Amino acid sequence: MAAKKIIIDTDPGIDDTMAIFVALRSPEVEVIGLTTIYGNVYTTLATRNALHLLEVAERTDIPVAEGSHVTITKGTKLRIADFVHGADGLGNQNFPTPKGKPIELSAASFLVQQANLYRGQVTVVALGPLTNIALAIQLDPEFSRNIGQIVVLGGAFAVNGNVNPAAEANIFGDPDAADIVFTSGADVLAVGINVTHQVIMTDADREELASSKGKFAQYLSKILEVYFSYHHDAYSTRGVYLHDPTALLAAVNPSLITYTEGVVRVQTSGITRGLTILYNKQKRFEEVTEWSNKPSVKVAVTVDAPTVVKLIMERLMDS
Numbered sequence: 001m002a003a004k005k006i007i008i009d010t011d012p013g014i015d016d017t018m019a020i021f022v023a024l025r026s027p028e029v030e031v032i033g034l035t036t037i038y039g040n041v042y043t044t045l046a047t048r049n050a051l052h053l054l055e056v057a058e059r060t061d062i063p064v065a066e067g068s069h070v071t072i073t074k075g076t077k078l079r080i081a082d083f084v085h086g087a088d089g090l091g092n093q094n095f096p097t098p099k100g101k102p103i104e105l106s107a108a109s110f111l112v113q114q115a116n117l118y119r120g121q122v123t124v125v126a127l128g129p130l131t132n133i134a135l136a137i138q139l140d141p142e143f144s145r146n147i148g149q150i151v152v153l154g155g156a157f158a159v160n161g162n163v164n165p166a167a168e169a170n171i172f173g174d175p176d177a178a179d180i181v182f183t184s185g186a187d188v189l190a191v192g193i194n195v196t197h198q199v200i201m202t203d204a205d206r207e208e209l210a211s212s213k214g215k216f217a218q219y220l221s222k223i224l225e226v227y228f229s230y231h232h233d234a235y236s237t238r239g240v241y242l243h244d245p246t247a248l249l250a251a252v253n254p255s256l257i258t259y260t261e262g263v264v265r266v267q268t269s270g271i272t273r274g275l276t277i278l279y280n281k282q283k284r285f286e287e288v289t290e291w292s293n294k295p296s297v298k299v300a301v302t303v304d305a306p307t308v309v310k311l312i313m314e315r316l317m318d319s
């Protein structure tokens, strides 16, 4: 079977780095581009890091399209999670400036172009706030039909968020964009932290990475220091959550997760800004609600965590 074409929309980011490297070692998929967004770092740095990571991987044939610097409502007060990933987004390692440049097209235009070129065949794996995807939907009314699937790492379905008790970081980053994507009619699969918090890399796993000869394993075992110490402080755990690579593997191999279907709306204001609420369709409400007559999406419910961790480890060490 031909490899599935994927575009990774990313804000690298330590777990983004893992996801990108795992994708490059997954024969089931062909990475046809990276698009960048703010989140873990500002967009300019996300672009620089994306170019740098492709140079590390010796895959500078893959285009990088720079994404939005502001939210879908033109908001410039962004929440940047440098306290999770380090000031450079990559564990404060002082990496050299990449030689490469992003392509001329914006992320949204690139997404529209590729969805058009390969109708129904492109999967977008969205690892940051959903601004670029919402912009693509606004740019081209056909985008939600042309795109194959949008796998969203985001949301906290019936669990606490990681920004505050209501909101998960990627949805909180641009709740208006997230609501546009969830109600767009595209084939959307949301992998929330209710699922990714089950997928943990332990200290022992990290030591295994460090002792492996794999290029990606070596690179990661260094940058993971900051990510581990953040988790230790914030969650009092000795492991880290593998958010981004889990979402990536859900796109690579859907049988690693189970999901339910329903309508997802996003709270865009107030103290619960960024909250994702799934209507599971078990009750027919008397009144018309904000969930009525909206298209359904898929929301991941369970994950085969041991297999996901095993695949991530194998693919990072085999490099």
Ligand SMILES: O=c1[nH]cnc2c1ncn2[C@@H]1O[C@H](CO)[C@@H](O)[C@H]1O
Pocket: 013, 014, 015, 016, 040, 081, 084, 127, 162, 163, 168, 169, 170, 193, 234, 243, 244
């Ligand atoms: O505590 C946190 N605050 C903000 N962002 C976080 C935190 N933990 C992880 N991430 C980042 O946000 C996504 C998952 O929500 C992941 O991409 C992760 O890198």
